[in-house]
Amino acid sequence: MSLCEAEKTFILHGVEENFRIDGREREDYRPMEVEIGIISHAFGSARLRLANTDVLVAVKIEVDTPYPEKPSQGKLDFFVDCSANATPDFEGRGGEDLATGISNSLSDAYRSSKAFDLKKLCIMKGQKCWKLLVDILLLECGGNLYDAVSLAVKAALWNTRVPGVKSVGIDGKNVELNVSERLNDCVPLDVSGAPVMVTVCKIGEYCVVDPSAAEEKCSSAALVVAVSQGNITTVLQGSAGSLHPTTLMDSLGLGVEVANQLNIALMETLQSAPPHFDVGFLK
Amino acid sequence: MKIQVRLATQRVDPSVAINYRSPKIFTPGEVITVQDEFMRGHGTYEEDGYLKSSVAGVKQQVNKLISVRPLKSRYNGEIGDVVVGRITEVQQKRWKVDTNSRLDSVLLLSSVNLPGGELRRRCAEDEHMMREYLQEGDLISAEVQNVHSDGSLSLHTRSLKYGKLSQGVLVKVFPSLIKRSKTHFHNLPVGISIILGNNGFIWICPPINNEEDNVGGFVQNLEEVIPRTERETIGRLRNCILALAQSKMLLYDTSILYAFEESLKYSVSELLIPESMVDVAMSTQHRINMLEND
Numbered sequence: 001m002s003l004c005e006a007e008k009t010f011i012l013h014g015v016e017e018n019f020r021i022d023g024r025e026r027e028d029y030r031p032m033e034v035e036i037g038i039i040s041h042a043f044g045s046a047r048l049r050l051a052n053t054d055v056l057v058a059v060k061i062e063v064d065t066p067y068p069e070k071p072s073q074g075k076l077d078f079f080v081d082c083s084a085n086a087t088p089d090f091e092g093r094g095g096e097d098l099a100t101g102i103s104n105s106l107s108d109a110y111r112s113s114k115a116f117d118l119k120k121l122c123i124m125k126g127q128k129c130w131k132l133l134v135d136i137l138l139l140e141c142g143g144n145l146y147d148a149v150s151l152a153v154k155a156a157l158w159n160t161r162v163p164g165v166k167s168v169g170i171d172g173k174n175v176e177l178n179v180s181e182r183l184n185d186c187v188p189l190d191v192s193g194a195p196v197m198v199t200v201c202k203i204g205e206y207c208v209v210d211p212s213a214a215e216e217k218c219s220s221a222a223l224v225v226a227v228s229q230g231n232i233t234t235v236l237q238g239s240a241g242s243l244h245p246t247t248l249m250d251s252l253g254l255g256v257e258v259a260n261q262l263n264i265a266l267m268e269t270l271q272s273a274p275p276h277f278d279v280g281f282l283k
Numbered sequence: 284m285k286i287q288v289r290l291a292t293q294r295v296d297p298s299v300a301i302n303y304r305s306p307k308i309f310t311p312g313e314v315i316t317v318q319d320e321f322m323r324g325h326g327t328y329e330e331d332g333y334l335k336s337s338v339a340g341v342k343q344q345v346n347k348l349i350s351v352r353p354l355k356s357r358y359n360g361e362i363g364d365v366v367v368g369r370i371t372e373v374q375q376k377r378w379k380v381d382t383n384s385r386l387d388s389v390l391l392l393s394s395v396n397l398p399g400g401e402l403r404r405r406c407a408e409d410e411h412m413m414r415e416y417l418q419e420g421d422l423i424s425a426e427v428q429n430v431h432s433d434g435s436l437s438l439h440t441r442s443l444k445y446g447k448l449s450q451g452v453l454v455k456v457f458p459s460l461i462k463r464s465k466t467h468f469h470n471l472p473v474g475i476s477i478i479l480g481n482n483g484f485i486w487i488c489p490p491i492n493n494e495e496d497n498v499g500g501f502v503q504n505l506e507e508v509i510p511r512t513e514r515e516t517i518g519r520l521r522n523c524i525l526a527l528a529q530s531k532m533l534l535y536d537t538s539i540l541y542a543f544e545e546s547l548k549y550s551v552s553e554l555l556i557p558e559s560m561v562d563v564a565m566s567t568q569h570r571i572n573m574l575e576n577d
Contacts, residue, residue: 002369002420009505010450017511021452023518023551031287031556033294047291151288258286265286273290 003217011218015203020215027258029210034151034266036159036273044160044189048152051212052142054086055149057134057156061163063177064131066122074121075131076110078103080149086141095138102136102149108234109150109195109226115233116157116194124168127175132160143213146224146238150197151266157194158270161186195228196266198259199238200251207251209258223248225255227263232256287556295557297530299568309336309351316349324350354531358383358458358482360436364427365467367453367480368438370417376410378417380425383458383482386435390417394428394439396446422448424478424486444468448478449504451488452521456528458483462535469536473543475516479534485524487517515551519543522554523563530564537574542567 003011014020024030032050039045042058049055064075080102082095089095110116121130134156136149164180164187180186201211201219211219222238232252243251298305309315315327318334326338327349336342340353360366360382371387372379378390392405392413417423424445425438440446458481461467467479470490478486489509509517523542527534545566549559 002371004369004421004448005505006448006450007422007453010452010509013508014514017514019511019514019518019551021518022522022555023515024555025552028552029286031289033289033291035291261286262288265288269288269290274292 001213001217003214007214008218011215012204015206015208015215015218018206020208022212024210026206026208027254029258029262030212032148032151034155034269036155036270043162044156044158046152046155046159048148048155050142050144050148050151050210052140053144053148054138054140054142055145055152056137056139057149057152058137059156059160060133060135061160062131062133063123064129066126066129068126070118071126072122073118074129076107076116076118076121076134077131078106078110078134078136078153080136080138082138086138090138098145102146105146105197105224105226105234105236106134106150106153108236109197109228110233112228112233114193114231115228117190120190121162123165123177124175127170128168128177130162132157141213143216144199144210146197146199147210147262150195150226151262154191154194154196154266155270157189157191160189162189163187192267193228195226195233196259196263197224197226198255198262199224200255201238202241202243202247202251207247207254209254223251223255225252225259227256227259230256230260289557295561297557297561297564299530299532299561299564306341308339308341308354310339311337315342315351320347322348324348326351326353352459354459355457356459357385359434360384360388360427360430360482362427362430364481365424365478366427366436366438366482367422367424367448367478367484367486368482370419370421370423373414373418376405378413380423380438382436382438382480383455383484384434384436386433388427388436388438390423390425390438390440394437394441396441396443417447422453422486424448424480427481448486449488450507450509451486452517454485454487454521454524456483456485456524456534460528460531460534461485462533462538464535471520471536471540471543473516473520473540474513475520477520477536477539479536485534487520487524489513489517518551519546519554522546522551522560526554526560526563527567529560530568532564532568538567538571541570545570 018025030051035047039058043061044059047056080099082090082099084091164185166180167178169176200207200223202221203219221241221243224236224238226234313336314333316334328337336351338353340351343350366382368380368382370378371381376392379387380390382388425440427436428439429437469477476488476491523546546563553559
């Protein structure tokens with residue numbers, strides 16, 4: 001997507017005026033829609049649509065051996081797939097950089113034990129643990145990708161049910177797992193601390209949140225802040241531009257504030273979701 | 284600031300056709316009729332003695348000719364259409380323009396009015412200056428001059444009303460939602476100009492005054508700051524058009540103006556919420572029905 005100078009000027013003046021092209025103020029978020037449990041063969045899934053950005057997340061669970069240096073921790077892996085349906089730029093290897101960028105930032109954001117406690121995924125110290133594989137599929141890109149992905153991942157993890165283990169037996173070196181046969185006998189994950197990312201875009205002299213694709217084109221610098229329970233877990237720079245130290249502090253503050261509100265809004269919605277509903281994202 | 288996260292179960296139905304019969308939508312491969320004496324039009328094909336639909340859309344019949352018009356498609360240009368497009372490439376003697384067609388359209392250097400006004404031969408100097416006039420990313424309004432055999436369009440801006448667009452907002456909708464009319468340039472009474480491109484690109488901008496010495500529209504005023512009131516009207520129009528498009532309503536000056544008037548009870552940013560979008564579309568449809576019944 002390209003913009004001409006006049007369009008950029010119009011957006012820039014709008015941000016200065018605190019009236020963006022769709023009528024939002026600088027700190028306003030667009031309404032979004034979330035769906036959970038839509039993939040029946042995944043352990044947890046979610047789809048999030050924020051204006052034109054569409055993300056589908058599925059969580060799969062495997063039994064694995066813990067890392068030798070972290071014997072009492074489970075594993076959490078992120079994989080991002082950029083569908084060429086989202087934009088033609090993703091064709092071939094086009095989306096690879098973006099995909100690794102997003103999955104690395106997610107791994108960084110979830111690394112802290114306060115954000116996500118991997119110890120709960122341990123089955124037997126040094127022998128067996130659960131490995132969560134989080135697959136993220138970008139179906140459509142309409143700006144503000146990081147925020148949408150982090151919210152969708154959080155919703156999918158909230159929806160994830162880890163199979164209940166009845167007993168663990170050791171026979172020499174072999175470990176035998178006895179997984180409960182009852183389908184409902186499973187454990188939900190604790191996602192209260194799962195980080196929420198907020199992209200703060202600097203357009204002209206001001207910072208905006210939830211930029212649309214056109215606004216992203218106008219921004220001189222962008223900052224992605226991952227926040228878990230009011231604490232910043234990761235900060236990464238979204239584009240090549242530079243930030244003044246005071247702007248940096250201001251944007252961090254803005255990011256934390258917005259992330260807290262996003263987190264509250266998402267958790268409220270997820271908790272109000274009926275346990276079994278059939279919508280499916282093809283409705 | 285209030286952040287809205289909604290569940291898919293709370294999704295509102297954008298349809299505005301409640302008491303009114305909505306036409307049947309054919310899906311690709313669906314049998315339309317037994318093929319005996321009918322003629323096969325656009326969007327249809329013959330198989331096993333049946334006439335079947337090749338796109339998802341509604342049937343149109345003119346005497347013996349049956350065609351299926353898709354709701355969502357790329358733009359199929361026709362001569363004389365007004366389009367809004369974006370320059371994608373500058374080549375020798377021509378520009379490539381993205382007009383939402385299957386292929387990029389062509390704007391020849393010889394089919395533009397060059398600054399300076401008078402018609403003259405295009406020289407090598409002009410070819411070197413091409414990027415000064417229009418560069419990649421610039422938006423233009425133009426008219427379809429010719430449709431080539433492969434469906435690609437050639438455009439022209441040989442009129443003072445066409446040319447480069449300055450400050451404003453571009454909204455993209457399905458081409459099928461634009462109602463064909465005598466004029467696609469409107470100066471709305473709310474003090475805003477709007478160009479309804481037949482290709483589904485809609486340009487909303489502050490009023491264009493043609494009285495000033497217009498030189499084929501190659502000037503952009505980047506210093507001008509659009510006043511807040513005009514900006515609010517532009518934003519409101521943008522959100523109204525998207526609301527109408529979401530409910531698959533035809534876009535023309537009256538429907539847009541009605542939607543604008545019906546939307547005044549909401550603030551501009553409230554028009555992003557699905558309920559208010561459907562409400563605006565509903566009341567607009569109601570007013571259009573009243574107008575037609577009178």
